Amino acid sequence: QSVLTQPASVSGSPGQSITISCTGVSSEVGNCNYVSWYQQYPGKAPKFIIYDFTNRPSGVSNRFSGSKSDNTASLTISGLQAEDEGDYYCSAKGGGSTWVFGGGTKVTVL
């Protein structure tokens, strides 16, 4: 099973932009191999915020954007707001038809 690595924490001031990296992503695209991102507040279920590396589900703020470069996927939060504080997880296809998550990143708004 592959390992996805995220920074443990990222912080920023209101209005700033922050980027969370997710390394260890396969360079192959397609064949069910896509990165998705989730936002989780304490005591709540994760929320689907990015799929297929760059796409936002309906209803998700356009302040969230995803990208990919080589073996790294990234989530950028623009115009950081207090409500963006929480944990963020990337996920992707692992080896042997598995689904793997990154370790999670705690976002703090200063």
Place this chain on the structure above:
Amino acid sequence: EVRLVESGGGLAQPGGSLRLSCAASGFSFTNYAMTWVRQAPGKGLEWVSSISGGGDSRKYADSVQGRFTISRDNSKNTLYLQMNSLRVEDTALYYCVKVYDGSGYCFERGGDYWGPGTPVAVSS
């Protein structure tokens, strides 16, 4: 509106069993793969198992292979997870997840709807 409601969690002894259920509504259940994901207290998300829309393909994490069995009853729009030989390290909140991909497979593509979770505690 998509709705997923888990049940069946609780306290079990090491070596014991539990059966989780997830009642789904608001979408064509048969058309979508479904997944169980767990989260130990204070820890990150861990994929547990997935099943295709028709139930013909099942995958498991190494940590539960041979102990857990995923199944579904498409006539009842319900997903199950039979957990046997439980270990202390299985203690977690278990989430039922609808897979985003509409092919009925491709569970690795992500989960667009998550239930609130059902807690499982394994302790003597």
